[in-house]
Amino acid sequence: MIESTLVSVDVLALRFDPTTRAVLLGIAPRAHEPFAGELALPGVLLGKGERLRDAAHRAVTDKLGIPETAISASGQLTTFDEPSRDPRGPTLSIALWATIDPTHLTGGGPTWTPLADVPPLAFDHNRIVDDCRPILAGHLWRDTTFTAGLLGREFTTAQALDVTESLTGERPYPANLGRTMERLPGLERTAHHAAALPQGGRPPSVWRWVT
Amino acid sequence: MIESTLVSVDVLALRFDPTTRAVLLGIAPRAHEPFAGELALPGVLLGKGERLRDAAHRAVTDKLGIPETAISASGQLTTFDEPSRDPRGPTLSIALWATIDPTHLTGGGPTWTPLADVPPLAFDHNRIVDDCRPILAGHLWRDTTFTAGLLGREFTTAQALDVTESLTGERPYPANLGRTMERLPGLERTAHHAAALPQGGRPPSVWRWVT
DNA sequence: CCAAAAGTGTTCAGTATACACCCATGA
DNA sequence: TCATGGGTGTATACTGAACACTTTTGG
Numbered sequence A, B: 001m002i003e004s005t006l007v008s009v010d011v012l013a014l015r016f017d018p019t020t021r022a023v024l025l026g027i028a029p030r031a032h033e034p035f036a037g038e039l040a041l042p043g044v045l046l047g048k049g050e051r052l053r054d055a056a057h058r059a060v061t062d063k064l065g066i067p068e069t070a071i072s073a074s075g076q077l078t079t080f081d082e083p084s085r086d087p088r089g090p091t092l093s094i095a096l097w098a099t100i101d102p103t104h105l106t107g108g109g110p111t112w113t114p115l116a117d118v119p120p121l122a123f124d125h126n127r128i129v130d131d132c133r134p135i136l137a138g139h140l141w142r143d144t145t146f147t148a149g150l151l152g153r154e155f156t157t158a159q160a161l162d163v164t165e166s167l168t169g170e171r172p173y174p175a176n177l178g179r180t181m182e183r184l185p186g187l188e189r190t191a192h193h194a195a196a197l198p199q200g201g202r203p204p205s206v207w208r209w210v211t
Numbered sequence C: 001c002c003a004a005a006a007g008t009g010t011t012c013a014g015t016a017t018a019c020a021c022c023c024a025t026g027a
Numbered sequence D: 001t002c003a004t005g006g007g008t009g010t011a012t013a014c015t016g017a018a019c020a021c022t023t024t025t026g027g
Helices: A052-064 A125-139 A144-151 A157-168 A174-183 B052-064 B125-139 B144-151 B157-168 B174-183
Strands: A006-017 A022-029 A043-045 A071-080 A091-100 A111-114 A154-156 A187-193 A205-209 B006-017 B022-029 B043-045 B071-080 B091-100 B111-114 B154-156 B187-193 B205-209
Touching (some): A071 B071, A157 A205, A174 A187, B052 B071, B125 B144, B154 B157, B174 B187
Parallel strands (some): A006 A091
Antiparallel strands (some): A187 A205, B154 B205
């Protein structure tokens, strides 16, 4: 039997929170050593013959306590291979993203932290988050699986603006983002309008993915 | 001891051949079962604690018989996780690209096949090549490490045209590619001109990377 | 009526694409 | 002098960013 490198799958579980109007990252304190008690990305060791997506779902359900049905989409990011990233020994880390549908969340979930302000995490997880942030920003409005997973089947212009600002750091002009979305195949502006924000303002359009 | 998935690193070793004016992919017949004798991408099992880049270099040197010094650059592509892709059992495949400098090649190298016309390969290696082709095309003129690795420290406009055609399938207008290259930071048009092609024609400019 | 925020229309810069024409070489 | 093929200049379309102005809500 060849002694091979261990493979872990670490997940950036993302959720849009309409209340704080920000994209949040799901993290949880580690149950075991090393770094017991410290916050970390949900991660599991990849089982023999297990698919990356399955392992990512397992990490989200087991480590964050989120039901499988709340995971709306997932996908691959990059691989981290520094041999010293895990004190137990060399472990490959394959990073995946997963989007969480807040409507399917039960009580007592994980810690949700704004993507823009992640606290210190165990292992090299801060580095993973930093390296993957631009990749995630690049997926928005380009990878429909990712975008639809994050925003849900229906969403408003206001939410689209908030998500974009959360991921890219810049708030686009509503007019320009609207035109970007109108050009997107698979997305359409409905005739309906949502309620205006608490501060007032014009009620935003509702957008819907056409399957 | 946890029984974990094996990890292999499979390499798309690329080289530009000025003679045939095409980008070539390095492949070699397999020495062992399964698929003994059949052509395949160079690949090795990732050793414990080994870095992906080191494993990729090992694959190129061991399986293709190319000296380490001929590898001009390398980088990560994607991961393939179908459990049945290796008949010996579930094995993850992390794909990397490596660029080969033809001037450092010794005799008796591997089989070089045009990237546009790859013969049937062992495992799911044809699928890997197909999936990675657009990623490689996307790296050209965007990832300077990749581009410089493929074209070398100095190259002509004619070669740049050939490489672009090989990777994207479309031959750009010389004028437009020239302007694209002029805008590239780190690349400059020298005052020199190379010899004209055998068929005649105007001698192309020589371009050089400024470190 | 005022503040807030989305939507419409328009302008402008930058980029991509296409092509007509010029230039330097080999044969 | 002709074929070949890179180089120069230019025209057109597309894209993104920016902003004036309008519309629709809450207070």
